[in-house]
Each structure stands twice: as C-alpha cells, then as structure tokens.
Amino acid sequence: MSRKYRLGIDIGGTFTDLTLLDQENGRIVGLKTPTVSADPAQGIANGLAMLGEKGVQPSDIHYFVHGTTIGLNTLLQRRGASIALFVTEGFQDLLSLQRLRLPVPYDFRSRLPEPLIARKHVFPIRERMLQDGTVHQAIDTAQLDEVIDAAVAAKVDGIVVCLLHSYKNAAHEDQVAERIRTRAPELEVSVSSKLWPQMREYERAVMTAVNLYIQPNVKRYFETLKERLVIEGMPATPFITQSNGGIMDIGTAAEAPVRTLFSGPAAGVIGAVRVAESAGIGNVITFDVGGTSADISIIEDGKPTFVQTNHLAGFPIMLPSVSIYSVGAGGGSFAWIDNGGLLKVGPESVGSNPGPACYGRGDKAALTDAFLLCGYLNPARFAAGSVALQPELSAQAIQPIADYLHTDAQSAADQMIQVAIANMYAELSSVLEQHGIDPRDFSVLAFGGAGPVTANFIADEIQAQSVLVPPSPGTLCALGALTADFAYDAVQSRKNLLLDLPMASLNEEYTKLVDHAREWLELQDISGLEGQSYYYSMDARYSGQAFEIELPLDPAWLADSSHQRILDSFHELHQRQYGHSDTEALVEVMNLRVRVVGHTLKPLQARVPEAQGEVTAHGEREIVVRGQRYQAPIYLRTDLHAGHRVEGPAVVEQDDTTVLILAGWHGKVDPYGNLILRRTEEVK
Template identity: 35%
Template structure:
C-alpha cells in the first residue's frame, strides 16, 4: 500500500489539502474554507482528494495541520469565559499593558478590551521577591474565595499569574492545587508552566490567552480527530507551531498559545526547504492568499524568529516601535510582516477621491464579485480578471466558475467612473496599490532590519503571490523570483517539510562582566533535559534529537533583546558579547563601545526531532497539467498597453522563455511581465530573472 503524508492549511478564503506519497508525487485540493466549522472543509477536502486519486484512507500515516482556530477565537472575542487570579496590586496589568501606543497622535484610538473583564480578575495576598524568596505568605482562604466567586460567574477557564512566579512557583503551584480541588472540570493555566519568564504584562497576557483559547482548541482537535476517524484516517495529527516546528495534538491542547499563528509559519518553512535545495542562502518568502500577504526572511538557510508578537494588531508591518495595538504573546514565532492585501481585498474610492485597496476583504463567502455569490464590491481578483491575468472562465482547475463581465461592470461602476478613468486603468491602479502595500511588508523584514532586499531572491507562493512577485521585485531592485511547484498550496507543502520541535525559554538575568560560564551551561542543561524528555515522549530517542542553545542579550537599560548562540566552549562571556555586538550592528546599524555593559536576559533551547528518513524527496512531482490555453490580451500599464500574451504551462519552460507570458496552474497563476524571462530549474521551480 502506498504510504501517504497529508497536510491541511486553513486560509481566510481557501483550505488547502496536500497528499505526498513516498515517491514525491503531490496531489492537491483547494476547497472553500468553512468558517462556521473549519474541520468540515478539511475532512471533505481530504475525502475528495483521496477519491480522485483512488487512494485508501488507511494509507495516511500522519496528518499535519496549520490552523487559524486559536487566532480567530481571539480576533472574534469568542474564546472561553476566563477568570484571572493574581497577586494583590496587579489586578489591572491587562489594562495598563506596557503603555505602548501604535498611533502616537491619534486621540480617538482605543486599546482593545481585555480578554478577562475586571470583575473576573481576583487578587490574593502573597508576595515573592525577584530572587525567589517569600516576602508574604499565600493567603489560602482568599484563594478559595476567589475560586468560588469565579465559579459563580460561570467561568470555563482560570489563569493564574502571581508576581515573580518564574523565580519561585511555590505559591502558584498551591493556587493550582486549590483550583483543581474546587473545580476539577475547569481549564487551569499556571504562568510558570506557560511562560516562566520575567515581564509581568507579557507573562499575564500569554497565560490568559492560553486559558482563553484552550477549551476551544481542545474541542476543535477532538472533533477533527473524530471526523477523520469516521473517514478511515486514524493517523496522528501534528499541529504547526507559530515558531515553525510541529507538536503533537496532546501538547497542542495543553499549550495552544504556541499555535496561534501556525498558518503563516508553514510557508516560511517551505521556503527554507526550497532555499536549501536550490542553494540560495538568502531568500525572502512572499505569501499572498485571499485575505493577507506575508513576508519573512531566510538567511544562511535559517528563518528569523521573534520572541513575541501581537494578535489583532491590524496590519503587522513588523515595526519594533509601533506596538501595543493587539493582544501580546511572548512565545517564539517566525518573524513575519503582514498586510491586509489579498485576492479578496476590496477596492474602493474613499471620501477624498483616492483609490484604496483593503484591508477589508470579501473573504471566502461571498468572495469577489466574479464568484457570483452576491458581493457587489470589486476586489483585487476582479481587477486581475479585468487586466487579463486570470482565466476569464474558471479558476482552481475549472472547479470555480468566474464571471468576467460582472467583475468588469462592478469595477467600472464603483471605481472607474468615480475616478474618470477607463476601466483597465482603474484596474491597473488597484493592482499597483495592492503591490505597494505588500512591498511595505518586504521592507519591514529587510531594510527596516538592516538587510538590503536587492541581495535576496524572492520566493513567491500563495494563490496570488506569483501574480504580483515580478512587479514587486522590480520596484525593490531584486533580480530573481522563484515560484515553487504547487505554489498556490505551498504553505501546506511547507507543513510536510517541518520537524517536531520543542522551544523552551527561562529568565536568567546576569551581566556578562564576570559571567559564571559553568552556571550558564548548567542552566542551559536543565532546559535541554526538559526538551529531550518532551522529544522522547514524541517518539524520538536520544540519537535522533538535535539541541541548539541560545541566549537573549541586551545593553543594560535597553527595552529589546537580541538572540545569539551560546558557545559550547572558550571564553563564553567574550564570545557572547562579540556575537551580540555584531547582531546589534546588523539589526540597528550601530554597536556600543567596548565598555558598554551587556547583560544576559534569558536562555533558550531548541530541541528538534530528527526523522528516520528525509521528510521531503529531492524533487516534488506536482499533479497533471491542464490542457493548453489560447493566448489572451493582458494589460501592462499605460506605456505598454494591451499585449496579446501566451498562456503556458509549467512544462513549457524547459528552455528559457521571454515575457510577457502567463503560467496557469490548478492552484495559482504566475505572471512574467515584459522584459523578464523565465525557465525551470533542476527542481521544477520557475525561475524568473529581471
């Protein structure tokens, strides 16, 4: 029986299913996301993909999943009713936050409401000092009263975050015992288990979010596993973490906070695998789907990770200064910049007569005007249809019929006429504005971080990424674009490239001057032992465990830290200072003098489960290509105008071909503009040179 690995990636518009057999053959399926119950689209899409390939559900050996369930629960304020127990005097930490404002001069801006309303936040008498010593004993009677009051309010989850519990969790453990005794059915999250780090707001926010989404996540995974089982799929389900690693379903239900941004992470991991395969040490991943566009950086074949991020912050342009808008999670995540630009982004003329694109989206339902589902507001997909870039009859291999006349009429009525422009110029303007919005995301992870985008190759994927990539690259001075096989479902392909990983962090604050290297290595060893234990529980023996140690450092008094590797030998303090100085100069453009004090803030360990055999074959073989298509007129701006453009298949690029041309595939459309040229490389990627 052919063994299969399956991945499923939920997007705002489509859910992507990918099946990979042992010989490297990919079978893909795009279905509309079922917003009310995301599991339905996965189960139905997988059943259809198996049936179309004549494959047995029993052949599936693992299901890899990137999900938006946790992030949607936060964004839609539909998580569990949650209570908070905290140290007396810290009841309003969730309200005070860090006093950071994303809009400094906007008096109308309001911070989002706390996930735990004030009457569900209870204080208890206790106090532990920063060094872990007990200053004030825990008042257990107050804890019992707080728990009973929260139960009377009907809470489904309780978060516990006591001051300095990361230094000594004794009081938090006792509170946990009391909660479990009085309310064993309630979800309980203790901050020293979720995030044993300093910074009171960050620790409280992360613990509360974990409690807030955990009941929802548990129910979702239980339903997904049960429905897959009904369909004959009994394989284990692994969940993509925000940091780019996989974790088992049991771990995911305990700590769903690590899976809040799991979807965007998968595409970057796929781009890293492609970069290693093609020998490209510096690439930018660009993922544009139906709702958002995301950019990430891979350098020296490694992804860039952030130590914290915010959910619900609107447009995530990656700025280190404009923070404070969303709900903060201090957990490692792939460092991404995101903008509200996708195929479903709505095009409109604002009150001042200016053309605007997004961030509002038509989503999966009703979708763009051309879908014929009742939406009357033109979108980016409608504009691309008018420009001739997309198939005027159907998308997704013919499964999704489109009405080009409706798209043109909506764009003319709502955009072209108010602007006094021909409809193709209005569509071109919308296309250009969408591209400029997405260029902001690429700049946020490159030039704003001290990287020159011209020295990178652009890996473009998602349903719309290959359509915009060449124009964006030209504006940025980039010369090479890589479009992988099955580009439209590449985030799901990226899941298949991922490994099981454990990311652990502990606060360990010491100046590097006079640093005790033995104490540092001992603290790392404790983290390493925990990581090895978790990997062993996931079925990885010691010989198939890979451990990496790192530390977060900063100049004394700084607000932000940078992460550097922990050297295994030599003068540890000097080597840490030098690595930190080099990273500071690369990121911020300068470094302090030799005498500036540097301090270690936290230690980190990354444990990776090494698979018995490579998770990806040397070359992916995508599904069968569709029939040849006739050429069609495409519009390339006022200077070039309408050009009769050939519509080709990926296999037509065995030899170098000049633009303009359009490559139509089941899951994506790729545009090679005039002046560019494209060819297939040895791995089946389309390489566009500008």
C-alpha cells in the same frame, strides 16, 4: 498492496490547501478546496474526497500534519471562553493598565485593546514572591479559598494564574493551581510559569490569558477533527503546526493552543526554505499572498528569521515565532474610495463567502476581480476549475470605481492592482530597512494563490535578483507543514550581569533547559525521528538598555572558565545589528534559551523531465499591465520541463495559481520544476 502517503493541510480564510506526498517516489500533489468557515473539518473531508477521486484512500495516509487558524480566529473575533485571573494582591489592574502606551503614538484618539478578562473577574491573592525567588509572604489559604469560591460564583469557564515573579520561583502558582483543582475541579486552569517562565508580568499574563481564552474552541475542533478522521477511515493521528515553524502532537497543541496562533504563515516559510534549498538560493524574501493578506518574511543563508515577541489584536504574544510581516492586501481585498477621494484596496476582505464578485455571490470589487478583468486569470481554470469565475460580474462590480476615476472597467482594474502593489511595496520596504537588507542580493519567493500573480511586480520595484515560483505555490503552506520538524523552545529568565554568573553555573542552567526540552520531545507521540538537535542562545543587552537581542551560543563556550567568547560575540552582534558597540560596557543577561529540534523524514526532491525542444504556447489573450496592453502567450505549467524558457510578457497557468511574467523578464525551469524569473539581458 496499498501505497504509503503523507498529507499536509493548511486551512486559510478562502481555501483549504492539501499537499500529498507519495513516500515511495517523492511525487507531490497539491489540491485546493474552498474553506468551510462554519465547519473547517468538513473542508478537510471535502479534500479527502478529492484525493479519493485520484485513487488515494484515507486509509493509505499514515502521516498527517495540519495547520489551524481556529485559535487565531477565536481571538480576533472575541469569541473565546469566560475566564478569571488570579494575580498578586495590589496588581488587579494589570490587564487594564497594560503598558500605558497609545497604539498609534501620534493619534490621541487611538485606544488600547479591551482586556480579554473583565475587571470584575480579576481576583487578588494575598502572597508575595520577591524578584530573587524568595518568599516574602506566604499564601493566605483562607483568602485563596474565598476567591476560588468567588470565581466559581461568577460562572467562569477557567482561571488564569499569574503571580508576581513566578518566572523565578513557581511554587506559589503551583500551590494556587493545585488548590483550584481540588476545590473547583470543573474549572480549567492555566499557569503562567508553566506556559512561559519569562519576566514582564503584563506580557506573561496576557499570553496565559490568550491561551485559556482560545482553548475550549481549539479543543472542541480537535475532537471534531479526530472524530471526522475516524469516520473517513484515516488511521493517522494529526500533528499540529506551531508559530515557531515546528510541529507538535495534537494533545500538546490542545493544552497550549497559543503556540498555534501564527502556524499557517510559519509553515509557509518552512516550505519556502525547502524550495529555496532545491533551487540553490540562500537569500530569499518570502511573498505569501492569499485571500486576505500578503505575508512577508526573510530567509538568510537558508535559515528563517525569528522574533521573540509578536503582536496580535493589540496584544503581545511572548513566544518565539517565525518573523512574519502582514499587509492587508490579498485576492479578496476589495476596492473603495476614501474620504479624500483616493482609490484604496484593502485591508478589509470579502473572504471566501461571499468572495469576490466573480464568484457570483457578492457585489464588491476585489483584487481577484481586477486580475480577471486584466486578463491574468483564466475563468475556467481558477482553483483547478473548482470555482467558475464570471468576468461580467467583475466588470459590473468595478464599474462604479471606473465611473469615479473617469475610465473604463479594465483600466480601473489595472489601477486597483497597482494600488495593491504599492501597499505591499511600502510594507516590504519597511521590513527590508529593519533588517538592513539590500534586495539586490535576494530573490522573491512567490507562493499562496495570488503570490505568483503579483511577485514579478514586487521584484521589479525593489530590484530583486529574481523571482522563484515553486511547482505548487498555491499549497506551499501545506508542504511546509508536511516537511516541518518537531520544535520546542525552553526558556529561563535571569536578569543578571553576565560577569556575575559563573561559567559553571551558566553551564548547569543550560543543562537543565536541555533536559526540559528533551522531556518535551519525549512526550510527543512520535515514531521514526531522524535525530535531534539543540540550539543555545541568550537574550542579552548592555546594562541600562530597555530591550535585548538574541545571541546564539556555541555550547562549547560554556566549558570555558572565562566569559570572553560570549562577550566578544555579543559586541560583534550588536555592531552588526545597530552599527555600534561598546566593549567597555557591562552586558546583562535577561533570558537563557534552548531550542530542541526533532528532525522528521524529509521527502525526496523529485526532478522534472528534461525539456525536448521549445515549449509551445497553449494560446494567447490580451492582458493589461501598468496601462499597457499586450497579446500575451499562455503556457501550462504541466508543459514546462527542466530547461524550458518563457519570454515575458506571458502567463503561466496551473491548478493552484497563475504566474504573471512581465515584459523585460523571462522564466526558466530548473531541474526540480521551480520556475525562476529573471530580467532579460538587453541585446546590444
């Protein structure tokens, strides 16, 4: 009888990560295979072939979750569809004016991003909806037909509809969309009020434009993926990860691909929540270092932090997403000398092809080359031996940097690592300050291929409590996808003083949002949910402020006749976030929100065997750390059992990454196989 497996896959810029869960015993297997940039689905097929070599057939996989970067890459590379924009007459320059702010306030040469839609493809619609949702001017249908014909003549692939105040009343947008579908059925249509009914016309227009811009490429990839899975013999229909840390079915993802833009890093944070829970650690700084960047996020009391707006390629993306901060320093980031003569590492990356010099295809000195020359990596075990590293090529690539620095290649490699660590530290310090966090109360959770190599450096710099390295850190994003829940955020803009909204009316509006969220969940192709939950919040601010904060609400408060409990909670939250509050000021409500979470089956927490005596080193080699040379013992992660302790400096090797333990630190394995690094107490 065949076993049942669940598979999570995350496609990164360098590697495609797979996490396979045996549902019967909770055993988890992590694998990595090089990403095929020209055909990402082929990378998945290659991963399935690797699983086949381990005795797992695609027909045994009945649940499949996939994180994708197709939409993200389409936007970053500006290779999307040709689209038009229909706006209220008089607002044709909406995308060109943007917010009239310089991207870099102190650099007058910095420029706003070029709009995704050319000005000649922005068409005015003669209509007007007022801010309270009443119709001031009905749609001029004759003029509407003219602009539809003009868009068709321009040979665009689709039309974005974003009319003034449609978040309050979507009737005009619906009418325009219906007319387009009748008159030009060959065109795709994306309507802003359906995608995200929130005020701020520019942001809403941009997000809807991004959605339609990336949609053809995403749909094409999804079709290719489904065809490839049929060929491989996998019966499972893919679910797709979202920026908000949840998942959705592939059909929903095809219609709203903008929700997938930050899906990979978000899935990693969800996986980190799971790992931290197993280790009994509530406060965590996630540290995901891959081939191109280091992604940082905050988990407090076991819960990830969220933002309502992100920026990507200079554009605002008004969707709830896991709060993630990136710095351009990863294993593929290469070294260079700037005009001032300073050594820099990143933000540009060599990617997976040609890759670091040690791959044998490129000649740029990347951070992976520095790790190799400093002795952190085993050339024969990199990515489970699937990529043979060549130290001599690393030395050859780093030598020009060494010559410039008047030192040898190994010392130059050590300096490259410290420059990269400084970049990461600078970004992390800013994030910690924004959140008002004392890092001494937090642990650094290291994952990604290069996270465990560099995390001990970062923890040492910020004085963090510990470093938490999960059993399969190189494939944690795939594990996060596998353990993610279905999630959807329903929103309704208000812009009213809280005291002007009767509690009964407020309760009624939240009920409508709950119904909308429930409908979304019911439309997903799901079987076997473990239940569902609803979370209420509102975006509120003091009247006259420019920006709002998200205030969690207890649904029981909506049954009150008074607003007092909501007001008290807002003042308390404002005090906590900004250090001040004003109980006499009026509170303004901007948006009402409800998040639905459909809980999926969670894998068992598999324990590792208890240690029987001390662990034996597999060997030793010279490593260079901050200018010091050490003979470091080398351990295999598979030899480490619960209770084993490893003293630094040391290197722990495993198939998907390498763990570096600094001098003055030690690592200890917990019952679930997590390796936890802490400072070694001084002997008195």
